[in-house]
Amino acid sequence: MRRIKDSSFRLWFFCIVLITASSVALIKTPPAYAYGRIVVLYAAASPILKELGVGNKVVGITRTDKTFDDAVKLGSHLKPNLELINALRPDLIVAGSVRAFPREMAERVKADVFYYDPGSLEDILVKITDLGRLLGKKQEASVLVKRLREKLSLVTALSKTPSVIYEISSNSLRVAGSRSIITSIIEAAGGVNAVKVQKKHVLLSPEKVLELNPDFYIYQVGPMNRNPEPPLKRPFFRSLHSKVVEVPELKFARPGINAFEAVIDLNKIFRGEDNE
Structure with missing residues:
Protein backbone atom coordinates (compact mmCIF):
# COMPACT_ATOMS: atom_id res chain seq x y z
CA MET A 1 0.00 0.00 0.00
CA ARG A 2 2.91 2.29 0.78
CA ARG A 3 4.40 1.61 -2.66
CA ILE A 4 1.14 2.54 -4.44
CA LYS A 5 0.92 5.84 -2.57
CA ASP A 6 4.55 6.65 -3.45
CA SER A 7 3.92 5.85 -7.10
CA SER A 8 0.79 8.01 -7.14
CA PHE A 9 2.68 10.89 -5.58
CA ARG A 10 5.51 10.60 -8.12
CA LEU A 11 2.98 10.57 -10.99
CA TRP A 12 1.17 13.62 -9.55
CA PHE A 13 4.46 15.49 -9.09
CA PHE A 14 5.57 14.65 -12.64
CA CYS A 15 2.29 15.99 -14.08
CA ILE A 16 2.59 19.24 -12.13
CA VAL A 17 6.17 19.77 -13.38
CA LEU A 18 5.12 19.00 -16.96
CA ILE A 19 2.17 21.42 -16.86
CA THR A 20 4.30 24.15 -15.30
CA ALA A 21 7.05 23.71 -17.90
CA SER A 22 4.51 23.86 -20.71
CA SER A 23 3.00 27.07 -19.34
CA VAL A 24 6.42 28.72 -19.12
CA ALA A 25 7.17 27.66 -22.69
CA LEU A 26 3.93 29.25 -23.90
CA ILE A 27 4.73 32.67 -22.45
CA LYS A 28 8.43 32.63 -23.18
CA THR A 29 9.51 35.45 -25.51
CA PRO A 30 10.80 33.95 -28.78
CA PRO A 31 14.53 34.38 -29.49
CA ALA A 32 15.51 37.08 -31.98
CA TYR A 33 16.21 34.58 -34.77
CA ALA A 34 12.56 33.46 -34.60
CA TYR A 35 11.57 36.69 -36.36
CA GLY A 36 13.27 36.82 -39.72
CA ARG A 37 10.44 38.36 -41.75
CA ILE A 38 8.61 41.40 -40.37
CA VAL A 39 5.60 43.24 -41.79
CA VAL A 40 4.97 46.77 -40.49
CA LEU A 41 1.38 47.99 -40.77
CA TYR A 42 1.91 51.26 -38.90
CA ALA A 43 4.42 53.68 -40.39
CA ALA A 44 5.22 55.33 -37.05
CA ALA A 45 6.92 52.11 -35.90
CA SER A 46 9.24 51.74 -38.91
CA PRO A 47 11.90 54.28 -37.86
CA ILE A 48 12.10 52.49 -34.51
CA LEU A 49 12.80 49.14 -36.19
CA LYS A 50 15.44 50.84 -38.33
CA GLU A 51 17.09 52.29 -35.21
CA LEU A 52 17.04 48.86 -33.57
CA GLY A 53 18.95 47.42 -36.52
CA VAL A 54 16.31 45.04 -37.89
CA GLY A 55 15.48 46.93 -41.07
CA ASN A 56 16.90 44.09 -43.16
CA LYS A 57 14.13 41.85 -41.79
CA VAL A 58 11.26 44.12 -42.85
CA VAL A 59 9.59 42.64 -45.94
CA GLY A 60 6.31 44.58 -46.06
CA ILE A 61 5.05 48.08 -45.21
CA THR A 62 2.05 50.33 -45.84
CA ARG A 63 1.90 52.53 -48.92
CA THR A 64 2.59 55.75 -46.96
CA ASP A 65 5.71 54.33 -45.28
CA LYS A 66 8.92 55.80 -46.73
CA THR A 67 11.37 54.13 -44.34
CA PHE A 68 12.25 50.94 -46.23
CA ASP A 69 12.68 51.23 -50.00
CA ASP A 70 12.92 47.50 -50.71
CA ALA A 71 9.84 46.40 -48.75
CA VAL A 72 6.60 45.47 -50.52
CA LYS A 73 3.72 47.94 -50.27
CA LEU A 74 0.69 46.27 -48.68
CA GLY A 75 -2.06 48.89 -48.86
CA SER A 76 -3.10 51.17 -46.01
CA HIS A 77 -2.87 50.48 -42.29
CA LEU A 78 -6.68 50.34 -42.13
CA LYS A 79 -7.10 48.15 -45.22
CA PRO A 80 -4.00 45.99 -45.64
CA ASN A 81 -3.92 43.32 -48.35
CA LEU A 82 -4.07 40.09 -46.33
CA GLU A 83 -3.41 37.86 -49.33
CA LEU A 84 -0.24 39.77 -50.10
CA ILE A 85 0.77 39.68 -46.44
CA ASN A 86 0.40 35.90 -46.32
CA ALA A 87 2.34 35.60 -49.59
CA LEU A 88 5.28 37.33 -47.89
CA ARG A 89 5.24 34.65 -45.13
CA PRO A 90 5.96 37.00 -42.21
CA ASP A 91 6.53 35.63 -38.72
CA LEU A 92 5.89 38.99 -37.02
CA ILE A 93 3.43 41.77 -37.81
CA VAL A 94 3.79 45.17 -36.16
CA ALA A 95 0.30 46.68 -36.31
CA GLY A 96 -1.28 49.84 -34.96
CA SER A 97 -4.37 49.66 -32.80
CA VAL A 98 -6.66 46.67 -32.37
CA ARG A 99 -9.29 48.74 -34.17
CA ALA A 100 -7.02 49.08 -37.21
CA PHE A 101 -5.96 45.41 -37.18
CA PRO A 102 -8.66 43.53 -35.21
CA ARG A 103 -8.14 40.09 -33.69
CA GLU A 104 -10.27 38.38 -36.33
CA MET A 105 -8.02 39.85 -39.03
CA ALA A 106 -4.92 38.80 -37.11
CA GLU A 107 -6.22 35.23 -37.02
CA ARG A 108 -6.15 35.14 -40.82
CA VAL A 109 -2.38 35.50 -40.96
CA LYS A 110 0.17 32.98 -39.72
CA ALA A 111 2.28 35.36 -37.71
CA ASP A 112 2.63 36.81 -34.24
CA VAL A 113 1.20 40.33 -33.89
CA PHE A 114 2.73 43.17 -31.88
CA TYR A 115 0.37 46.12 -31.35
CA TYR A 116 2.08 49.49 -31.45
CA ASP A 117 -0.45 52.09 -30.30
CA PRO A 118 1.18 54.51 -27.83
CA GLY A 119 -0.92 57.35 -26.45
CA SER A 120 1.90 59.41 -24.95
CA LEU A 121 5.62 60.03 -25.20
CA GLU A 122 6.21 57.73 -22.24
CA ASP A 123 4.17 55.02 -23.98
CA ILE A 124 6.46 55.34 -27.02
CA LEU A 125 9.50 54.68 -24.83
CA VAL A 126 7.79 51.65 -23.29
CA LYS A 127 6.96 50.26 -26.74
CA ILE A 128 10.55 50.76 -27.89
CA THR A 129 11.72 48.78 -24.87
CA ASP A 130 9.16 46.05 -25.58
CA LEU A 131 10.25 45.78 -29.22
CA GLY A 132 13.89 45.64 -28.18
CA ARG A 133 13.16 42.76 -25.83
CA LEU A 134 11.05 40.95 -28.43
CA LEU A 135 13.64 41.26 -31.19
CA GLY A 136 16.74 40.57 -29.13
CA LYS A 137 17.80 44.21 -29.36
CA LYS A 138 17.67 45.28 -25.71
CA GLN A 139 20.89 47.29 -25.82
CA GLU A 140 19.89 49.15 -28.98
CA ALA A 141 16.49 49.92 -27.49
CA SER A 142 18.08 51.18 -24.28
CA VAL A 143 20.39 53.50 -26.23
CA LEU A 144 17.47 54.86 -28.26
CA VAL A 145 15.31 55.45 -25.18
CA LYS A 146 18.18 57.26 -23.47
CA ARG A 147 18.73 59.46 -26.53
CA LEU A 148 15.06 60.41 -26.72
CA ARG A 149 14.91 61.23 -23.01
CA GLU A 150 17.98 63.43 -23.41
CA LYS A 151 16.25 65.25 -26.26
CA LEU A 152 13.39 66.17 -23.92
CA SER A 153 15.93 67.71 -21.56
CA LEU A 154 16.54 70.38 -24.23
CA VAL A 155 13.10 71.87 -23.55
CA THR A 156 13.34 75.38 -22.11
CA ALA A 157 11.02 76.21 -19.20
CA LEU A 158 8.36 78.83 -19.97
CA SER A 159 7.29 81.69 -17.74
CA LYS A 160 3.66 81.06 -18.72
CA THR A 161 1.78 77.91 -19.75
CA PRO A 162 0.24 78.62 -23.17
Missing part, protein backbone atom coordinates in the same frame (compact mmCIF):
# COMPACT_ATOMS: atom_id res chain seq x y z
CA SER A 163 -3.10 77.07 -24.11
CA VAL A 164 -3.35 75.32 -27.47
CA ILE A 165 -5.95 74.05 -29.91
CA TYR A 166 -4.49 71.66 -32.48
CA GLU A 167 -6.42 71.23 -35.72
CA ILE A 168 -6.41 67.70 -37.13
CA SER A 169 -8.68 68.46 -40.09
CA SER A 170 -10.40 71.63 -41.27
CA ASN A 171 -13.25 69.65 -42.83
CA SER A 172 -15.94 69.21 -40.16
CA LEU A 173 -13.43 70.85 -37.86
CA ARG A 174 -11.64 68.11 -35.91
CA VAL A 175 -9.09 68.87 -33.23
CA ALA A 176 -6.84 66.88 -30.91
CA GLY A 177 -8.49 65.66 -27.71
CA SER A 178 -6.82 64.76 -24.43
CA ARG A 179 -6.13 61.15 -25.50
CA SER A 180 -4.16 62.21 -28.57
CA ILE A 181 -0.38 61.94 -28.75
CA ILE A 182 -0.58 65.65 -29.59
CA THR A 183 -1.60 66.42 -26.01
CA SER A 184 1.51 64.67 -24.70
CA ILE A 185 3.66 66.68 -27.13
CA ILE A 186 1.99 69.95 -26.11
CA GLU A 187 2.50 69.23 -22.40
CA ALA A 188 6.13 68.17 -22.83
CA ALA A 189 6.77 71.42 -24.71
CA GLY A 190 5.36 73.42 -21.79
CA GLY A 191 1.80 74.04 -22.94
CA VAL A 192 -1.68 72.72 -22.24
CA ASN A 193 -4.38 71.41 -24.57
CA ALA A 194 -7.44 73.66 -24.27
CA VAL A 195 -9.66 70.77 -25.38
CA LYS A 196 -10.31 68.42 -22.44
CA VAL A 197 -12.54 65.84 -24.14
CA GLN A 198 -11.35 62.27 -23.48
CA LYS A 199 -10.96 61.31 -27.14
CA LYS A 200 -8.14 61.31 -29.68
CA HIS A 201 -10.06 63.45 -32.17
CA VAL A 202 -12.88 65.82 -31.27
CA LEU A 203 -15.46 67.56 -33.46
CA LEU A 204 -15.43 71.21 -32.43
CA SER A 205 -17.47 74.16 -33.64
CA PRO A 206 -15.71 77.38 -34.68
CA GLU A 207 -17.78 79.15 -32.02
CA LYS A 208 -16.27 76.90 -29.35
CA VAL A 209 -12.77 77.68 -30.61
CA LEU A 210 -13.46 81.40 -30.23
CA GLU A 211 -14.92 80.79 -26.78
CA LEU A 212 -11.86 78.84 -25.62
CA ASN A 213 -9.64 81.59 -27.05
CA PRO A 214 -6.35 79.63 -26.98
CA ASP A 215 -2.97 81.34 -27.02
CA PHE A 216 -1.99 79.21 -30.03
CA TYR A 217 -4.08 77.73 -32.83
CA ILE A 218 -1.93 75.10 -34.50
CA TYR A 219 -3.04 73.42 -37.69
CA GLN A 220 -1.33 70.50 -39.36
CA VAL A 221 -0.83 69.97 -43.08
CA GLY A 222 -0.57 66.45 -44.43
CA PRO A 223 -2.65 63.39 -45.39
CA MET A 224 -5.43 64.18 -42.90
CA ASN A 225 -5.52 67.90 -43.69
CA ARG A 226 -4.58 68.44 -47.32
CA ASN A 227 -4.32 72.03 -48.55
CA PRO A 228 -6.36 73.59 -45.73
CA GLU A 229 -7.32 77.22 -46.04
CA PRO A 230 -5.22 79.23 -43.56
CA PRO A 231 -7.41 79.65 -40.46
CA LEU A 232 -7.31 83.45 -40.41
CA LYS A 233 -8.70 83.51 -43.95
CA ARG A 234 -11.74 81.50 -42.93
CA PRO A 235 -14.79 83.73 -42.40
CA PHE A 236 -15.68 82.23 -39.02
CA PHE A 237 -12.15 82.77 -37.64
CA ARG A 238 -11.79 86.45 -38.51
CA SER A 239 -12.11 87.38 -34.85
CA LEU A 240 -9.62 84.72 -33.70
CA HIS A 241 -6.90 86.36 -31.60
CA SER A 242 -4.69 83.28 -31.21
CA LYS A 243 -1.26 83.02 -32.77
CA VAL A 244 -1.76 80.70 -35.75
CA VAL A 245 1.02 78.24 -36.63
CA GLU A 246 1.27 75.65 -39.41
CA VAL A 247 3.10 72.37 -38.68
CA PRO A 248 3.81 69.19 -40.69
CA GLU A 249 1.41 66.38 -39.80
CA LEU A 250 3.93 63.56 -40.20
CA LYS A 251 6.22 65.08 -37.58
CA PHE A 252 3.54 65.99 -35.03
CA ALA A 253 0.72 63.47 -35.39
CA ARG A 254 2.60 60.18 -35.80
CA PRO A 255 3.42 58.62 -32.42
CA GLY A 256 7.03 57.70 -33.11
CA ILE A 257 10.58 59.00 -32.81
CA ASN A 258 9.50 62.13 -34.68
CA ALA A 259 7.27 63.17 -31.76
CA PHE A 260 10.30 63.99 -29.61
CA GLU A 261 11.66 66.37 -32.23
CA ALA A 262 8.17 67.88 -32.45
CA VAL A 263 8.37 68.70 -28.73
CA ILE A 264 11.53 70.74 -29.29
CA ASP A 265 10.01 72.52 -32.29
CA LEU A 266 6.84 73.35 -30.37
CA ASN A 267 8.79 74.61 -27.39
CA LYS A 268 10.59 77.01 -29.74
CA ILE A 269 7.22 78.13 -31.14
CA PHE A 270 5.98 78.83 -27.63
CA ARG A 271 9.10 80.91 -27.00
CA GLY A 272 8.63 82.85 -30.23
CA GLU A 273 11.69 81.34 -31.89
CA ASP A 274 9.88 79.81 -34.87
CA ASN A 275 10.64 81.08 -38.34
CA GLU A 276 7.30 82.74 -38.97
